[in-house]
Amino acid sequence: MKVEITVNGEKKIADVSPETTLLKMLRDEFDLTGAKLGCDVGDCGTCTVVVDGESVNSCLMLAARASGSEVLTIEGLATFQKLHPVQQKFEDLGALQCGYCGPGMIMSAKNLLDKNKSPSVDEIRDALAGNLCRCTGYTKMIEAIQEAAKEINTTNAL
Amino acid sequence: MVTRNKDLQKTTESLLKKKDSQAPSKKPVSVPGDNPVIYPLDLPESDARLQTPAVGARATRPDGRLHGLGQTKYIDDMSFPHMIHAKILRSEYAHAKIISIDTSAAEAIPGVLATLVGDEIPVNTFGPTFQDQPVLADTIVRHKGDGVAAVAAVNEQIAADALEKIKVVYEPLEAVFDPQEALKDSAPKIHGDKTNIYTSKIIKKGDVEKGLAESDHIFQRQYSTQMVEHVPIEPHASIALWDGNGRVSVWSSLGRITLGREDLSRTLSLPQSKIRLIGTIVGGNFGGKNEITNEPILALLSKKTGRPVKCVFTRGDEFISSTIRHPFVMDYTTGVNNDGKIIARKIKLILDGGAYCSWTGTTIGKGSILAAGPYNIDNLFVESYAVYTNKTTTGAMRGFGAPQVCFAYESQMDEIAEKLGIDPLELRLKNAFTEGSASPTSQQLQSVVLKESLKQASDRFGWKEWKK
Numbered sequence: 001m002k003v004e005i006t007v008n009g010e011k012k013i014a015d016v017s018p019e020t021t022l023l024k025m026l027r028d029e030f031d032l033t034g035a036k037l038g039c040d041v042g043d044c045g046t047c048t049v050v051v052d053g054e055s056v057n058s059c060l061m062l063a064a065r066a067s068g069s070e071v072l073t074i075e076g077l078a079t080f081q082k083l084h085p086v087q088q089k090f091e092d093l094g095a096l097q098c099g100y101c102g103p104g105m106i107m108s109a110k111n112l113l114d115k116n117k118s119p120s121v122d123e124i125r126d127a128l129a130g131n132l133c134r135c136t137g138y139t140k141m142i143e144a145i146q147e148a149a150k151e152i153n154t155t156n157a158l
Numbered sequence: 159m160v161t162r163n164k165d166l167q168k169t170t171e172s173l174l175k176k177k178d179s180q181a182p183s184k185k186p187v188s189v190p191g192d193n194p195v196i197y198p199l200d201l202p203e204s205d206a207r208l209q210t211p212a213v214g215a216r217a218t219r220p221d222g223r224l225h226g227l228g229q230t231k232y233i234d235d236m237s238f239p240h241m242i243h244a245k246i247l248r249s250e251y252a253h254a255k256i257i258s259i260d261t262s263a264a265e266a267i268p269g270v271l272a273t274l275v276g277d278e279i280p281v282n283t284f285g286p287t288f289q290d291q292p293v294l295a296d297t298i299v300r301h302k303g304d305g306v307a308a309v310a311a312v313n314e315q316i317a318a319d320a321l322e323k324i325k326v327v328y329e330p331l332e333a334v335f336d337p338q339e340a341l342k343d344s345a346p347k348i349h350g351d352k353t354n355i356y357t358s359k360i361i362k363k364g365d366v367e368k369g370l371a372e373s374d375h376i377f378q379r380q381y382s383t384q385m386v387e388h389v390p391i392e393p394h395a396s397i398a399l400w401d402g403n404g405r406v407s408v409w410s411s412l413g414r415i416t417l418g419r420e421d422l423s424r425t426l427s428l429p430q431s432k433i434r435l436i437g438t439i440v441g442g443n444f445g446g447k448n449e450i451t452n453e454p455i456l457a458l459l460s461k462k463t464g465r466p467v468k469c470v471f472t473r474g475d476e477f478i479s480s481t482i483r484h485p486f487v488m489d490y491t492t493g494v495n496n497d498g499k500i501i502a503r504k505i506k507l508i509l510d511g512g513a514y515c516s517w518t519g520t521t522i523g524k525g526s527i528l529a530a531g532p533y534n535i536d537n538l539f540v541e542s543y544a545v546y547t548n549k550t551t552t553g554a555m556r557g558f559g560a561p562q563v564c565f566a567y568e569s570q571m572d573e574i575a576e577k578l579g580i581d582p583l584e585l586r587l588k589n590a591f592t593e594g595s596a597s598p599t600s601q602q603l604q605s606v607v608l609k610e611s612l613k614q615a616s617d618r619f620g621w622k623e624w625k626k
Contacts, residue, residue, distance in 0.1 A: 019315070033235035034228025036441075038391045039473045046391050074228030087226040091218070099225030100391040100441030106226060134391055134442050 003067045007032065008076025014063070022066045023047045023058035026073060034074035034103040038132075045131035048104035049073045055111040057130070074103035077110060085151045086110050089144035097135035105131045109145045117153055119145070221439065232441050233395035233411050234470050241397070242271055244459055244469040245317035246452060247307045247324050248479060249299035252548040253333035253346065256297055256306065256326065263323040264309055269316040272462040273324070274308045274455055280427035286417060286449050288356070290349060291514035291551065293425055293454045299328070300348055300513035301548050303479035305452070310459040310467050333548040337487060337510040340545045348513065348546040356511065357518055359526040361540040361598050369502025369537030373493025377574055381490065381566035385510075386483035388555055392441020393471035394480055398456035402464075406457050407434045410450075413443045418450050425454040445554035446480050449516065481553030484521055484544075485510040486562040488529075490570050493537075498580045498588050502537035505529045507563070509544040509552070516553030518544045525559025530598050531567035532608055533589035538598050581625070583616055 004013050007030060014029040026032045026049070035058055038044035042057040049058045050072040077084040083091070086109045096102040105128065112119055112127035119127070124145050128138060224230040261273040276282050276296025283289040295304040307324050311317035332346040339345055340354040348354055370376060396410035406428060412418045415437040423430045440447060456467045471480065486507055493502040507525060511518050526542045575582040590608045597603055616622075 017315075027235075033231070036232070036392070037234060037470070038393070041473065044391055078227055083226065090226050091222040094219050094222065096219070096222060096225045098390075098392070098440060098442045099221065099230050100232065102225045103228035106228075132391060134389055134444065 001064060003063045005063075005066055005068070006070045008071070008073060016063050018062075018064065020063045021059055022049070022051070022056070022061040022063050022071070025063040025066075026058060026071070032073050032075050035107075036100055036103065038100070038104075042130075043132070044101070044104075045108065046101050046104040048107045048131060050107055050111050053111075053114070055108050055130075072107070074107060077106070084110060085148040086113065086145065089147040089151070090141065093140050093144045093147065095136065095140040095144040101131060101133045101135075105133065105141060109141070109148070113145070113149055113152060118149055121146075230439055232392055233397060233409055233438055233468070234392070236397060236409060236438070237468070238397065238399065238466040241466040241468055242310050242312055242459075242463060243314045243317050244308055244310045244452070244456055244467050245314065245321050246294075246305040246455065246469070246475065246479075247309070247321045247326070248475070249295065249302050249304040249306055249328075250326070251299055251328055251330050251333075252302050252335070253331040253348070254299050254328035255331060256295060256299060257329055258325075258327045259307055260325040261307055261309075263325065264307075264320040267311075267316060267320050267323060269312045270309055270320045271312065271465065272310045272459050273320075274310075274458055274462070276306070279425060279454060279458065281425050284421045284425050284450060284454075285515050286421075286517055286553075287519035288515040289424070290356075291516070293452075298331075300546075301478075301550055303475075303550050304513070305455070305479065308452075308455045308459060308469075310463055310465075335547055335549055337485075337508050337545040337547055340547050341508070341543070348548060354546040355543050356515055356546055357522055357544045359522050359540070359542045361526055361529075361538065363535075363539075363598055363600070364502070364537035366502050366504050366537045366539035370491065370493040370504065373501040374496045375494045375574075375578065376491065377494065377570060377577070378489075378491045379570060379573065381486075381488045381569060383483075383486050383488075383562045383565055385485050385550065385552075386555065387477050388442070388444040388446035388480070388482070389476070390440075390442025390444060390446060393473060393476045394447060394451050395468070395470040396451075396453050396456055397466055397468045398453060398460045399466040400457055400461040400464075404428075405432045405434065406460075407436065408453050408457060409436045409438055410453055411440045411443075411447055412437050412450065412453075413440060413445075413447045414449070417448075418453065421450045422453055422457065425450075426457055444556050445517075445558075446482075448554045449481075451480065478550055481516050481551050481555075482512070483555040484512075484518070484525075484552040484559065484562065486525065486559070486566075488563065488566040490566055492570055492574065494574055494578065496578070498574070498578055498585045500533055500535050500589050503530050503535050504538075505540045505563075507540070507542035509542065509559075510549065511544045511546050512549045512551040513546065514551040515544075516551050517558070518552065520554065521552070521559040523559075524557075525563050527597065527599055528560050529563040529567070531564070531571070532591045533567075533586075534591060534595055535589070535598075540598065583612065583621055587612060 036046040038046035042060040047059040276294035309320040334340045398408045419435045460467045489506040491504040575585040
């Protein structure tokens with residue numbers, strides 16, 4: 001079946017079988033391998049992308065369901081000139097170790113900051129509740145998101 | 159800035175100057191509409207990566223940039239032309255004889271290119287300590303995670319469907335799941351017909367019975383810990399290509415590539431010079447990716463089909479088939495004087511090894527040596543046994559047995575402190591290793607700052623106030 005979708009601002013069309021998930025379509029049809037398959041049941045969050053302004057486990061969403069939607073993946077965050085503040089702060093603070101959870105974690109954080117410019121630590125924890133990291137613990141990530149929020153607020157970077 | 163010599167200082171200065179003068183080029187690069195996207199961003203270069211004294215300089219993770227961009231290529235992000243996908247059928251029983259395996263119905267499915275069973279593997283055993291584990295079980299399955307057959311198909315869905323068409327006839331055998339049951343004479347034997355104990359260790363120091371007899375108090379308790387799966391967010395994944403020149407290339411999320419190459423060489427009966435094992439960035443290891451799993455299967459499926467073959471474990475495979483942390487059953491008997499001085503400690507450890515040995519040799523060694531804790535104990539006896547059970551194979555995991563015994567000895571320290579009315583911190587300080595202390599195996603320890611660390615830590619988090 002044909003799925004028309006806007007990914008990172010670009011219109012794309014794919015011909016996929018009905019059981020294809022959004023994650024599989026992004027990875028296999030569009031070569032956007034940033035979002036990962038971790039658990040395939042919506043527990044780990046490494047497949048997180050933003051669909052029409054909501055962070056979504058793309059392993060649980062059928063590609064067909066996303067038809068007509070605007071999808072933002074990790075590949076669409078940085079511009080040629082600049083990293084997104086969340087990416088920059090994750091890097092500066094060493095918030096990622098193996099990095100496998102990173103794309104999902106950053107997308108959840110980005111979506112949080114889009115909706116809430118000054119989140120509390122509890123709100124950050126809540127936003128990351130669907131993203132599992134097995135390497136670091138979450139302290140550095142929370143710090144990085146706070147730093148990113150500061151930067152966005154002071155420089156109006158977005 | 160302190161530099162060790164003038165030359166280094168010069169190099170440092172020139173490098174730093176160079177770094178400053180090279181303003182990052184911000185020219186947008188035109189890229190075609192499709193990915194992969196190339197980001198013309200300068201990689202971070204911390205002072206620690208220049209010719210400067212690294213101590214005191216801030217280090218930046220060299221791979222952090224690509225992680226954050228989602229551009230790091232893990233195995234599942236790699237693909238090759240004509241690549242196909244493999245799935246592995248797991249056992250239906252915890253313990254059973256395999257009577258027959260019929261893969262013909264699976265092979266008849268359009269899109270299935272090859273199947274593989276255990277007796278097609280040149281040397282069907284592997285393992286980092288003992289080679290007691292089959293790549294694919296061919297005569298006996300010893301736990302539910304044992305693979306019995308593999309399918310390679312043009313996509314994962316067809317491979318998964320084909321698994322359901324494989325007919326395996328089993329003759330179920332009595333299984334044993336409790337390591338203490340497995341020690342009994344009447345227990346079914348999992349390897350061979352003599353015993354389920356496959357490795358053991360004894361450490362003796364002083365005279366433990368005399369020490370216990372002379373102690374004012376005896377504390378005795380059994381502690382146990384559970385199975386723990388590493389759950390790396392990236393499941394085990396690998397790609398194998400057996401090329402026309404008879405050379406095998408394997409890309410794998412494997413932590414120990416040289417050991418992996420040895421195991422591949424052994425199982426495939428190929429000289430190591432014909433095997434290239436490429437360890438890529440690993441999406442979480444924690445000890446669980448220290449040995450081969452499906453790599454020989456993929457190599458042989460590639461040989462049969464002439465195609466690169468990829469296999470990514472499902473989360474289910476990950477839980478039942480990859481190794482886990484050893485559950486321990488730990489009997490601790492400790493003799494203590496009225497003042498809190500530990501006189502003697504007698505320990506028995508039973509390691510639930512699961513179906514195969516894997517890294518048990520390392521785990522039992524480290525677990526036994528550390529079993530008494532970081533305390534000066536003159537009279538010590540530690541005996542440890544690793545026992546086969548029909549459960550998921552236990553192997554390496556962060557600490558190799560250290561966390562399990564730490565739970566036991568520190569729990570007992572708290573019980574001793576409570577019973578004797580001694581501050582738990584004081585009890586530990588009283589018995590703690592100091593510079594030059596002898597370990598249970600009589601290693602003279604150096605750079606021991608245990609007491610200082612305990613004191614500083616307890617000061618910082620306010621142990622005294624917290625206790626009130």
